[in-house]
Amino acid sequence: MTAHTERAAGRATPPSERTDTAAAGDGRTGALADALAALVGREHVRVEPGQLAAYARDATPLFHAPPDVVVFPGSTEEVAAVLRLATERGVPVIPRGAGSNLCAGTVALHGGVMLVLTRLNRVLEISPGELLARVQTGVTTAQLADAAGDAGLLYAPDPGSRTVSTVGGNVATCAGGLRGLKYGVTRNYVLGLEAVLPTGEIVRTGGRLWKDVAGYDLTRLLTGSEGTLAVITEVTVALLPKPADTGTGVAYFDSLADASRAVAAVIAAGVVPATLEFLDRKCIEAVEAFAGLGLRTDAGALLLFGDDGDPSVVAGNLARIQQVCTAAGALEVTLAENVARADALLAARRCGLPALSRLGSLTILEDATVPRHRLAEMVGRIDEIAERHGLLIATFGHAGDGNLHPTCVLDPDDTGAVERAHQAFGEIFAAALALDGTITGEHGVGAAKLPYLADRLGDDQMALLRRIKHAFDPAGILNPGKLGS
């Protein structure tokens, strides 16, 4: 039995701060830190409790556990050396980018080595001729998007955390975003990866080609594998020509049911815009109180829509959406008359989470998805579940994708409320599955959703996942207690 299995934290309930002694003073950890220092340099290894505490959490509430050591490798070869050492010693390794993960996918629940990849932060190449970019794993999404933009190109995926999240983290979670309806998610743009197996081998999957079927699709298998199969060190992504124009509008409805019907009618009209987002009444109120954007707080739901491309097509699509929303009973439909107003509308959607966070000291953001025509039904179930448990759950999300972010705001010291919130989310996931949906659309499984994964996949597929995990990671050192465990 290795050190980390002795202190395995429970999965279904969030672990509390670990109290074992495997911290800086511990001899075993000291030896590990020395060995790591020999590989990456003493200045890139942290062992002091205060330093470890800074890496005890990611962006997921209620999950926290400090690693034994934090290490910052400076090259792919150093990553490989760290992984070889960890496999030899049976020590857990938790790969981490910006720590903006929302499913406790980057928390050291079993202690071990936190492998922080932010030093691998170079944009290696932007190729307008090949419409691709090659970056190190620790480059932020915004850095990549900006570098592409400077070359007149678009990096399409735009997760909410784009200013801080790393490209490697985006790939590891198959991050989505606000443009997913028309452009798809991170998976659709990853062409090639350099990754290090837990046993230390460096592999290059895919490459610079749109079409390449030589071998199993490891590029896409690693995309969304949440740091449990390999450590991604370099990413090649496809870029697009920058759209000539963008446009944004907003529609208010009496109810989410009306808004949901409008979404279905937009698609039925043959329009697939870049963006089709919604806020429910509670979110509209919170966002307006937070940001004062001039939103209508008497509406039951807000639909934010946007498109990009050729100016005449954008104008045509926005006019068509306006028409369809009006016919579907919208209270009001407005097109943003300028970029400033469009930015304000997009801000309304992007600030959903911070606005709700102000309402309580603990905010649990979730990520259920259903087929888009079942959106209103799903929100109805969420509201019913919240009311029954006496909880405040507001919902916003990607209406076009059916991807909902029900968000529970509560007091963390109210242990009864926290327990009721867990029950409520369990019921919300079950409701999503009953509607042909899934337990996570874009945030990932990590430790937070692992208890629900078998309900989604069934036992046979769970067993297959574990066999695949074993094919990559025979010693089970990579991100234990997460997806694949």
Add this chain to the structure above:
Amino acid sequence: MTAHTERAAGRATPPSERTDTAAAGDGRTGALADALAALVGREHVRVEPGQLAAYARDATPLFHAPPDVVVFPGSTEEVAAVLRLATERGVPVIPRGAGSNLCAGTVALHGGVMLVLTRLNRVLEISPGELLARVQTGVTTAQLADAAGDAGLLYAPDPGSRTVSTVGGNVATCAGGLRGLKYGVTRNYVLGLEAVLPTGEIVRTGGRLWKDVAGYDLTRLLTGSEGTLAVITEVTVALLPKPADTGTGVAYFDSLADASRAVAAVIAAGVVPATLEFLDRKCIEAVEAFAGLGLRTDAGALLLFGDDGDPSVVAGNLARIQQVCTAAGALEVTLAENVARADALLAARRCGLPALSRLGSLTILEDATVPRHRLAEMVGRIDEIAERHGLLIATFGHAGDGNLHPTCVLDPDDTGAVERAHQAFGEIFAAALALDGTITGEHGVGAAKLPYLADRLGDDQMALLRRIKHAFDPAGILNPGKLGS
């Protein structure tokens, strides 16, 4: 040692007709046929040599070997029953759709059970509201495209074999096609699969959602796995609104180098059209002699381009491409004035293979891919290699994707020429790899490319592939001697 490993055929050279005794009259095969008949009905099992001979080949020349039994299951449950039986008895199973595979991926090189999935041929659902279709694995690509078209929707992938190829086969090989530049390949459209593991478990991966990150991406791992990991029985694909308009044009150049520069200039101009195909001089001559389409046979290369979407955008993009090609030194650029002329131009590309096939009794179609800006360089190397080996190799393909189909036409009875062709293709693949390319862009690895796969992936990744294969198929019964072996 099981029966099939005893008679394992060589991989690097095509196997000749098997001469072992495990045919219809063999007692072991008779018992197997009886057991299969009990599972799927006697009328859906074939054992007579004449019947087996019809399933000894797919569309790959030089590879042929009859299975011991051909079986036509009528349901997913029957597929599962056959696989369980095969795993118990250690008998190879080769899943097959239309048999249009181009890499010997559906040839029974080790004998065993040919599992023909053409009875699973129902379009289960076309959902305009959800923009998706659900079909059984044996539905043809054209059937799916037509059913989508009848509902005003587009199924984007359009492999050359679309009138006969099955959707399950398209998924198994991650088929490409003529619209790949703008629309991507089959992978980009697969939302969910029902598949049967070699050990008989029925799994459902993905589903009806665009965004779903619950678990490893088995949907994409099975896409392109060439029937070596699981048998696909049902496919859910994404559809798009049907484009309002399409347009097509043709540009002639003195040389492929000029055409290649034009392709780069089109992309640099921010235009990513649906179609950007090329024919070299030898192909133009063959196609014109075959189909009499009025092509210019004095040109060194032909570039076929097409786009679809909003009429004004299509017209604008085609005009821009015309302008760019002219500036790049095109001899002539013509836009198709009507649908009939556009169809004739597309026919020029689609009939490349049949036109070349007339020039000799054996046609070896290959599938190397390079970054698109290296297209001319690659064709130059192919020409040099062909000349050195005294072979006729003509090249056409997807210029926008850098996906080339060098096609060797020869006399199969000229064993020296066949041997030189193998040497030449080995050199062509090496050249593609040297140019950051790959050994197969859209046809697959199968048995035909397996000898070259390690050159593309390296030994570490090859070992990983075999471990993944083992995770799915511990008994190694599924399509042995192919990708993953």
